Amino acid sequence: MSSSAAPPFARRAHNIKISATKLMPMLAAGVGDCASLGQGVPSFATPAHVVEAVCRALRDSPAAGKYSLQPGMPELRWAVADRLAAEKGLAANPETEVAITVGGMEALLCAVLCLCERGDEVLVPEPFYPSHVEQVLLAEGVPVLVPLRRDDWSLDPEAVAAAVGPRTKAIIINSPHNPTGAVFAEKDLLAVAEIALRHDLCVICDDTYDALSYDAPAFSLASLPELRPRLVAVGSFSKRYALTGWRVGFAFAPEPIMAQMLKVHDCTAICAPTPAQIAALASLTGPQGIYDGFLASLSARRRLLTRRLDAMAPAMGYNHPGGAFYVMARYDLPLSPMHVATRLIREAQVVTIPGDSFGPGGAASLRLSYGGDEADIETACDRLGAWLAAQRAKR
Missing domain, CATH: 3.90.1150.10 (Aspartate Aminotransferase, domain 1)
Incomplete structure (x- = not known):
């Protein structure tokens, strides 16, 4: 029975x-x-120009309804690399260091699964975006919560330094910040970068909201050349370009890290949806006003x-x-x-x-x-x- x-x-x-x-x-x-x-x-x-680009591609190009290359459409990877260079001074090789993902979320998950072994600790500023913690747990790592300053939700380098231990592997930084809306100060981010370098930590830079800073441009740790060998920078088309339902994002990582991330990407998603990649390309290369x-x-x-x-x-x-x-x-x-x-x-x-x-x-x-x-x-x-x-x- x-x-x-x-x-x-x-x-x-x-x-x-x-x-x-x-x-x-x-x-x-x-x-x-x-x-x-x-x-x-x-x-x-x-936006209308994005809708038109996707409709035109679906009408005129049979490839628009098929798989793209596994790391993403070449022209979109080149456009992402151009944007990273222009906005962050980050020179990325679009052939080996940029991947197009199913939203920024998949890029984050690929990074965490590649960088975090069972029992490894990952520092997560708190209040936190819940998926940052859940992804570390899914990787069988240990999220270590680092409180933001309560009076203004600013990043506290002293709290970060105090949280580093022998099993600490990485830190996740998200600024502008979900859920508080804080934009972390450059001096605090630079201090955290020094901590990461001193302790040989990886930095996962979640720049989903990087363009949505209202009083002054947001500083990104992705702009620091010193961090490049241990940096994963994640971007999304969801918020800045209002493409939440299209589910398309991207990641930069140096080639040794990206090669591992692409394995996870391959066995989970194969590639980001091709129509969504066409929408992302139109967003990057079309009218910006x-x-x-x-x-x-x-x-x-x-x-x-x-x-x-x-x-x-x-x-x-x-x-x-x-x-x-x-x-x-x-x-x-x-x-x-x-x-x-x-x-x-x-x-x-x-x-x-x-x-x-x-x-x-x-x-x-x-x-x-x-x-x-x-x-x-x-x-x-x-x-x-x-x-x-x-x-x-x-x-």
């Missing part, structure tokens, strides 16, 4: 979980008519959301964000973030992300996104403010 019990699962699957950034929108989908300050998706439609408009719109939305949060004080407080499109907002209710976020969906039809899903620094906080359009932000803030006022009236 056969058993109906589930088979035993691998420990690596048991050790990881789906992030709250995905769970909360799933919960909201069952409620309906929710205004979202939740998942990090810019509201902008795929529209993306300046995206940045200006997001900057205006930042002003809108922070103004609305100011009006909710003291019920809500926050550290002013310099980049990405997130605010880590603190509330003054004696309730857990998951409890608050769940009730906001069910009682106010507002999507937020519980702050403690990003680590201890997110206690009594909600991550709010201003990626949505201004009407959605206004509606969500109206509902959020009314709900908070009702809760405070009950106290």
Whole structure:
């Protein structure tokens, strides 16, 4: 007689979980008519010139619906290399040091799986982007959380240095930062680079939001030649170019590291979807003014959301964000973030992300996104403010 019990699962699957950034929108989908300050998706439609480039390729070129070369379309790799040189001074060989991936997420996973052995420690600034931690766990490594300074969410080199141990293998740096919106100071990043060099650590530089810095350009560790032999720099077309659903990103790594990453890429994805690569190439090589408009719109939305949060004080407080499109907002209710976020969906039809899903620094906080359009932000803030006022009236 056969058993109906589930088979035993691998420990690596048991050790990881789906992030709250995905769970909360799933919960909201069952409620309906929710205004979202939740998942990090810019509201902008795929630009017309990108749509036209993909449609033209699908009509005219049979290759557009087939596999590309495993590391990506050559012309896209060359365009990425040109952009890295222009913006970061990083001279990358597009033949051996650049790969096109299924979003920046796959590039990060390839890097972590190649660089991290079982039991190796990886330093992760905290609050953290959940997938950074989950990918280290999937590789059977040990994520070591390094607290950001709580007064402004800045990178703390002293905390980084204190966290380095004999099993430390790498550090993941993400600036502009998800979930806090912080843009790390150049002096702090340079100090962390010195720590990495002193301890022979690899640096995984997650530059997903590198173009979304509103007050001054964001400095990237990918621009430091000294780090090059131990650097993986990850980029994404999702946020900057509003191509979230196209799932296309890229990685730079020196040839010895890239050769290992491409093995993982080959056995997991083969190649990034070719139509998505065509969209990415059109984004890089087509008119750029529209993306300046995206940045200006997001900057205006930042002003809108922070103004609305100011009006909710003291019920809500926050550290002013310099980049990405997130605010880590603190509330003054004696309730857990998951409890608050769940009730906001069910009682106010507002999507937020519980702050403690990003680590201890997110206690009594909600991550709010201003990626949505201004009407959605206004509606969500109206509902959020009314709900908070009702809760405070009950106290």
